[in-house]
Amino acid sequence: MKKYLRTFYIFCCVLLVPTIAISQSKTFKNPKANTKIIGQQWEVIDLVFSAKTKSKSPFDIKATAHVTGKKESQQIPLFYNGNDTWVLRYSSANTEEQSFVISSELKALDGKRGKITITKNQKTDRHGGIVLNENNPQHLFYEDGSHYFNLAFECDWLFALDYGQDDINKTKHLLSLLNEYRFNQVVMNVYSYDVSWPKDKRLAEHPEHEYGGREDIFPFLGSNSNPDFSSLNINFFKHFDKVISEMHNQEIVSHLMIYVWNKLVSWPEMESEADNRYYNYVIKRYQAFPNIIWDVSKEALHKTRATAGYISERIERTRKLDSYGRLVSVHDYGFCRNHADEVDFISMQNWQHTLYQNMLNARNDFPNKPIFNIEHGGYEASPYVVFPGAYTDAEVCLRRNYMCLFAGGYTTYYWQGASWNALIHNPFEQPKDFQKPHFEYFTHMRKLFDSAPFENFEANSRYNGSGYNLTNKKDGIILLYTPKENHYTSAKVQVSREFNFENATQQWFNTLTGEFTLEEKYEMKELGFWDYRPWRYEADAVLIIRNLKPKNK
Template identity: 70%
Template structure:
C-alpha cells in the first residue's frame, strides 16, 4: 500500500507543472495535451531521453513554434541528467503549436500546444525594444517607455551561489526595485580583480566574492579549467538569479565576456568558446528581461579583435529567436559598427561628459545612447575602484548630465559594483558609508512625471545650466548646478511657447523635494534672489502647461 502511494506521489510530481520563481516548469506530456501561460511568463518544457548521448552540449535540437502563419525557431538546451529544455515565453496572445527537430530520436518530432493569455501583472510590460518613430529612446513591448536606469553589479551571480534560498540576492534586488532601478549591468561570470584590495576587507570577508574556486561556468575551476564541458549547476543557479530579476521587472544587461577580471577563458573561436557563448544565448533568450552585451570593455586589454566581436554579434542574432537588443561595452566599436548594434554604449570619464553625450546623440540620431560607465564610482566603506569621481553628489550630477543630453546612464557604488558586494548596506553599522540609492529614486520619480521619452535637449537654450524641452507635453526643464547664480529661460519660452497658463516649480535632486507649483513669473529668472536651496543642492526648474507656438 505504501509503495502504491509513493508511486502515485512520484507520478503526480513528475507530471504536474511546478512553479519555480518566475519559471513555470512543465513535462512533455502536459505540453502535448496543451499548456496555458500568460504573456511574458517564462516556461520550461522538460524532455528526458533514455538514450546515452556522448556530447549532449553539442547536440542540436530546435522547436519550430507556429503562430499566425509565422514560425519561430527556438533552440533547446541541455540541462544535465539527459534533460533537454524548451524554454519559451511570448508577447503575443493566442495559441501556438510546436514541433521539435533533432538528431535525437526521442526528441525529434515531439509536439505540443501553448496557449498564451493576457498579462495580469500590473508592472510587467514585456521586453525592451526600439520604436522607429522615437528611435533614441527605449520602450517596452506594450508601448510604455522604458526609462533605462541601471546599476552595476558584476558579481551578482555569486551572492548566494550553492544555496537553495537566494536571500542575499533577493534583498539587494528588492532595494534596487524600491529605489527605481530597472536594470543591472552584470557579468555571466567574473573571477577576481587585478588591482590591490582594501585591507579592511580582511576584517569583512563576508563582502568579498572574488577569487572563489567553487564557481565556474565550465567544469573544473578557474585555476584548473576543464573546457570539455559546461557546469550545468552554475547555470541552474544563474537561472534563479535572472528569474528573481524578472519577478522584480529588472532587466539583466548581460555582459557575456569580461577580459580584465582574471577569467580563464578558452581560446577565441575555439570549440569551447563557441560552446559557452551559444549556450548562454540558448538558455537565456526566452527571458523578456534580457539585453545582450558581448563583452565588458570589449576591445580593451588586447584580447579580442573587432572581427571577433562582429562575429559574436552575428552569432547571437542567428541563435536568438526573440531578437533581444544587443550592444557592446565599447564606444569605439559602436561608433565604427553602428549598424551591428541596437544602441550605442559609451564609456566616458571626461569632464566634457555632457558635450560628449550630445555629440554621440547627434552622430547617431536613430539609436539610443547609453553611458554605461561615466567614471563616477560613489565611495563605500571599502576603496574598491575609485575611478575619477567618488563624491556622491558629483556622481549624481554626472548621471543628470547624461540624461539632460538625452541619453541614459548607470550608477556605480563601490560597495556593490565589482568583487565587493554589500547586499544589505542599510543594515551595516553606522561607521559604514551607505549608498545614496534615494537620489535615484527621486530621479526616477521626476523623469516619469515629465515623460522623458518626449524630451529633447536643446543646447542653444542652455544658458549656464542644461535644458530639456518636451514640446509635445508643454514642459521645459532647466538643470541648475548649485554653484549657478543664473539660468536663463526667456529664449526657449518666448520663441517656442505661449506661457499664459504656465506654471513653475523647483525640484531638489538631493532630497527629492518639490516646491509648490505656482504661476510662471518669467521676470524671476534673471539673476534670482529667492532660488530655493541656493548653494545647497543642484536643482531643476520645471515649467509646465506650456502651449507650443510652432515646431522647434
C-alpha cells in the first residue's frame, strides 16, 4: 500500500507542477527605469533587454550591471541570449531596494537603469545559497545559517532528459523522486557525450534509457562529431535553464561540473577563444542561482587533457566573474590536496577498502575545510551493468556512505541506472522484476540526522571500539555505527571518562528500515557483550546515547 501511495503522490506532484509557480525566474522584458521589479529573497529574476548589434560575436560583448544597496554592491555580468537580447539575471539574500545601472560597449545597453525590491522569502524550504561558516569550518551551511546536510546523487546526463521538448516532465519526475527521498544535491555535467567503456547489451533493447552518443545535443554549434566552436548553441542553454530552474524550485543544489575529460567530448583547445567563451558563459548565465556549486571539471587531471595550472586559472576566472561568490571545488583529490587554498572544500575520490580512515585523515589534514567524497567506488547495481566500480551491493554501498559521514565528511550516492549514459528517470514505474534503487536507505539516513544534528558532531576515532564513533558534546549525543556482523559495541569507556550520564538514554537505529528502538535509560554494564544487539546479521545499526552532560574539567 505504501508503494502505491508514494507513486500516487509523485503522480499528483507532476500533474500539479504546471498549475503552480514552477519557474523560479521572474522575467521582465525591456524594463524601464520606473518599472516595478519585485522579487523575494533568493528568487531568480531575469531582466531582458533588446539591443541590436552587428557584431559577429555577440557573446563577447561586455555588459555589466552595477547593483547597489545599503548592504552590498555587486558587478554582475549580463549574458547574450540570442535574437539581440541580453539578460541581467539576479537574485539576492538582502531584503531592501537596490538600484542598478548597466555599463556596456554596446550603446543600446549602456546606461540602462532601474530599481529592484527584494522582499522576505516566503518559501519555507528555501534557505539560500550554500556557504562556509568560519565558526564551524568543516561543515556546510545555507545563507540563512541553517546546516546544509550535503547528500548528493550523481546524474551526469541530467541535461539530456527532455532535450528538444517544450516541457521537462521526465526531469521533473526524477527531481521529485530525489526530493521525496531527501537528496538535496545532484552532481552533474553541463555536457557529456558518451562513455568509453563497454555498454551492456541489454541497454540496446531499451533505447529510451540510453542518452549517450546523441548528436542533437551540443553546447556549441554543429555536433560533437562535427563541432563548430565559432559560437555557442543558445538552445542548449535555454534547455539547461529549465533544468537548473526546476532544481531550484525543488531546492536541489546543482554541483555543476563545467568540463568532463573522460566522456568523449569534443572540447575546444585549452585557453582558446572558444574555450574561454564557453567557460565564461556558464559562469555568467548560472551564477545568480542560489542552488549552484561550481566544480571546474570531473576527473579534472584525467590523463593529459588538463594541467594543474589550467585548473587553477579556471578557478581564478570563476572567482572574478562570479559576483555571488558561489563555492568552488575540483573533482580531483590530488589537485585539492596540493591547492587547498584555491578551493572552498576538499573533494575526494577514494575507492579503497580503508575509506573511513582515508576520509578521517583528510579531515585531520584540512581542519578548516569541509570534506566531500564525490566518488567512493560504491555504484549500486541496476538492470544494466553501466559501470560496476568496486562495490555494487546496495547494503555495502550504503555502508560506504555511512563511513564517509562517520569520518565527519559528506557523501554521494550512485545508482548505475542514473549516474551515467543510462538514465532511468522513473525506476519505480518499471516492471516488478526490474532492479530498483534503494533510495529509501537515504531517507532513513536523513531521518537519523534530523534527530542528531550532524553539524555539531566530530569524528572520534579514539573511541571507535568495534564501530565508528561520532561525538556531539554540544547536544550530549554519541553515535556508534556498527556493521550487521558486529555482535557488540559500547561507549562505556568514553561515557565514564567524559560525561555525567545519570539522565542518559539509549536506543538503536536500523539503517535499512529507518526503525528506532524504544528510548530507554542508559545502563553501563560491566560485561555488556553478552547482550545481543538488535538486527544482528540483518542490518547495520547505530547506537544512540543521548542526554549526556560533559564533565567539568
